[in-house]
Amino acid sequence: xxxxxxxxxxxxxxxxxxxxxxxxxxxxxxxxxxxxxxxxxxxxxxxxxxxxxxxxxxxxxxxxxxxxxxxxxxxxxxxxxxxxxxxxxxxxxxxxxxxxxxxxxxxxxxxxxxxxxxxxxxxxxxxxxxxxxxxxxxxxxxxxxxxxxxxxxxxxxxxxxxxxxxxxxxxxxxxxxxxxxxxxxxxxxxxxxxxxxxxxxxxxxxxxxxxxxxxxxxxxxxxxxxxxxxxxxxxxxxxxxxxxxxxxxxxxxxxxxxxxxxxxxxxxxxxxxxxxxxxxxxxxxxxxxxxxxxxxxxxxxxxxxxxxxxxxxxxxxxxxxxxxxxxxxxxxxxxxxxxxxxxxxxxxxxxxxxxxxxxxxxxxxxxxxxxxxxxxxxxxxxxxxxxxxxxxxxxxxxxxxxxxxxxxxxxxxxxxxxxxxxxxxxxxxxxxxxxxxxxxxxxxxxxxxxxxxxxxxxxxxxxxxxxxxxxxxxxxxxxxxxxxxxxxxxxxxxxxxxx
Numbered sequence: 001x002x003x004x005x006x007x008x009x010x011x012x013x014x015x016x017x018x019x020x021x022x023x024x025x026x027x028x029x030x031x032x033x034x035x036x037x038x039x040x041x042x043x044x045x046x047x048x049x050x051x052x053x054x055x056x057x058x059x060x061x062x063x064x065x066x067x068x069x070x071x072x073x074x075x076x077x078x079x080x081x082x083x084x085x086x087x088x089x090x091x092x093x094x095x096x097x098x099x100x101x102x103x104x105x106x107x108x109x110x111x112x113x114x115x116x117x118x119x120x121x122x123x124x125x126x127x128x129x130x131x132x133x134x135x136x137x138x139x140x141x142x143x144x145x146x147x148x149x150x151x152x153x154x155x156x157x158x159x160x161x162x163x164x165x166x167x168x169x170x171x172x173x174x175x176x177x178x179x180x181x182x183x184x185x186x187x188x189x190x191x192x193x194x195x196x197x198x199x200x201x202x203x204x205x206x207x208x209x210x211x212x213x214x215x216x217x218x219x220x221x222x223x224x225x226x227x228x229x230x231x232x233x234x235x236x237x238x239x240x241x242x243x244x245x246x247x248x249x250x251x252x253x254x255x256x257x258x259x260x261x262x263x264x265x266x267x268x269x270x271x272x273x274x275x276x277x278x279x280x281x282x283x284x285x286x287x288x289x290x291x292x293x294x295x296x297x298x299x300x301x302x303x304x305x306x307x308x309x310x311x312x313x314x315x316x317x318x319x320x321x322x323x324x325x326x327x328x329x330x331x332x333x334x335x336x337x338x339x340x341x342x343x344x345x346x347x348x349x350x351x352x353x354x355x356x357x358x359x360x361x362x363x364x365x366x367x368x369x370x371x372x373x374x375x376x377x378x379x380x381x382x383x384x385x386x387x388x389x390x391x392x393x394x395x396x397x398x399x400x401x402x403x404x405x406x407x408x409x410x411x412x413x414x415x416x417x418x419x420x421x422x423x424x425x426x427x428x429x430x431x432x433x434x435x436x437x438x439x440x441x442x443x444x445x446x447x448x449x450x451x452x453x454x455x456x457x458x459x460x461x462x463x464x465x466x467x468x469x470x471x472x473x474x475x476x477x478x479x480x481x482x483x484x485x486x487x488x489x490x491x492x493x494x495x496x497x498x499x
Contacts, residue, residue: 003101007111008042023109023134030140041075080112098126165407181354184347195342196222204317206346209400212317220273228272236278254303279316349398389420
């Protein structure tokens with residue numbers, strides 16, 4: 001048996017009244033395979049249903065096609081755009097008819113877009129369904145929909161997890177939400193709160209991954225500009241050829257491809273805050289324009305001669321040593337002093353040991369939430385031993401590195417509780433050698449080379465023991481020593497004791 005399932009559209013009714021065909025009658029009459037049964041779902045114009053049945057039966061009889069099993073059925077839906085009730089009704093009929101028929105054809109032209117979308121989603125789950133649509137000239141075509149919805153959904157969820165895993169963790173939105181059990185973070189927040197209450201520029205310093213952007217956002221939210229725009233730009237990610245245009249905008253025709261006027265980030269952030277991450281990467285010519293914006297509150301678009309007044313608060317950040325860049329002539333000293341009115345030092349994760357348990361649990365909660373969209377993912381917890389191990393690591397990439405490691409651990413582990421071994425297996429091993437600092441000496445200089453080397457050895461041995469939880473076998477491997485007895489001898493010589 002070959003069956004057609006369709007919704008009754010307004011156009012079908014209107015054309016029937018004029019004794020002309022629309023989607024339903026066109027598909028019924030022109031389908032390559034004649035239909036033995038036509039089921040029409042409707043939720044309005046009930047006084048026209050009988051008339052439409054008669055019109056369609058008459059058309060089918062004239063064309064020499066079966067007219068015995070054509071009927072309009074009442075669809076119990078909340079509205080023509082209610083996904084839940086339409087899904088229930090369409091699902092019931094599609095399941096019933098596909099089980100009965102050899103082939104089930106579904107009309108995609110009649111009805112609302114919601115009805116069409118639901119019909120496609122449910123119909124694609126059946127192996128014997130086909131889809132037809134009618135063109136404005138009543139030509140009929142079979143539609144091939146090349147999508148495996150289950151696979152497409154899984155891929156989309158996986159991509160979302162991947163994208164979120166490589167992005168920044170959204171730990172905080174304001175100061176009272178920042179994890180700050182440690183003295184170092186409490187001090188940073190206290191200073192940031194004072195800065196937020198003023199209108200002065202701010203400079204946030206700290207290693208990569210310490211959360212400089214999060215702190216900048218908290219300062220904005222705690223300021224009088226909180227209702228205004230907060231714009232973010234990573235200066236290190238901008239090509240030198242577009243950084244000027246990105247920040248200050250450009251006029252139409254100022255360069256090849258500038259086909260219209262463009263307001264830069266300063267104009268976009270007018271009245272609000274502009275966060276310049278990695279400000280040390282800005283070219284010197286752009287630093288001059290930035291200094292002018294700070295001093296005079298005005299900018300000039302690229303290719304323009306007219307100045308534009310802007311009211312923007314600048315928060316800058318860098319992991320670089322700006323004083324070193326100044327000595328090299330790579331950063332303007334006058335710009336540094338303009339930015340460094342309010343300076344905040346973001347502590348490294350290894351200096352926030354009291355904060356680590358809460359940060360870890362926050363990150364795990366976020367990972368579970370975003371990964372829950374993947375159909376095969378099971379929520380996980382993290383053990384106290386794993387948190388203790390994490391607290392003993394140096395985390396040179398700070399929260400960003402921890403976030404990435406936890407993503408791998410929760411993804412790879414088959415256990416409901418992620419333990420220390422799962423964290424170890426998920427950490428990326430990076431070969432670290434002592435920086436190659438150039439050493440110079442004058443003829444009269446004297447150093448205690450033995451003491452210098454002993455001090456260096458002592459620092460590395462202590463660091464390895466801490467990271468390994470005082471497990472000598474692991475510490476020995478980390479230090480590249482022959483065996484753990486060699487490590488023991490070093491510890492005695494360097495007067496290092498462990499618990």
